[in-house]
Amino acid sequence: MQGFLEAFCKIEIKAHGILKVESKVYNWKSANNTMVDGKLCKTYIYETLETTVENNMIKYLIIIINFVIRTVVSLIMAYCGCDTESIKLQFVTNVVFVCQFFNTGVLPMLCTANLSG
Numbered sequence: 001m002q003g004f005l006e007a008f009c010k011i012e013i014k015a016h017g018i019l020k021v022e023s024k025v026y027n028w029k030s031a032n033n034t035m036v037d038g039k040l041c042k043t044y045i046y047e048t049l050e051t052t053v054e055n056n057m058i059k060y061l062i063i064i065i066n067f068v069i070r071t072v073v074s075l076i077m078a079y080c081g082c083d084t085e086s087i088k089l090q091f092v093t094n095v096v097f098v099c100q101f102f103n104t105g106v107l108p109m110l111c112t113a114n115l116s117g
Contacts, residue, residue: 009041018045058111065107069099 012021026040073095082088 005040006044009044012041013045021045062103062107062111066103069102073099 009021012024016024021041022039022045024039024041025037027035027037030036076095077092080088080091082091
């Protein structure tokens with residue numbers, strides 16, 4: 001919902017509260033001058049709530065994935081068994097690069113992908 005209807009619903013929610021607006025029935029005249037009754041803001045409220053929940057789920061999913069990656073990398077580093085300090089430093093650099101690439105490139109792409117098909 002965009003435009004006038006979105007602005008109307010925001011004003012109504014601010015004035016009366018979300019619970020009253022969600023169940024309130026509005027009356028208006030249609031294009032052929034017949035009276036129509038309906039819950040105008042019900043769709044707006046549900047779509048806004050759904051978007052908020054999905055955004056929070058994505059945010060916490062990224063945090064969980066980052067925690068798992070950090071834990072796995074820590075375990076790999078503990079059992080690395082590198083011979084020299086330079087090889088260990090090279091390994092750490094490569095692992096950090098892969099993790100940063102995954103965090104900045106792959107995770108946002110997966111979180112915004114349309115996976116319905």
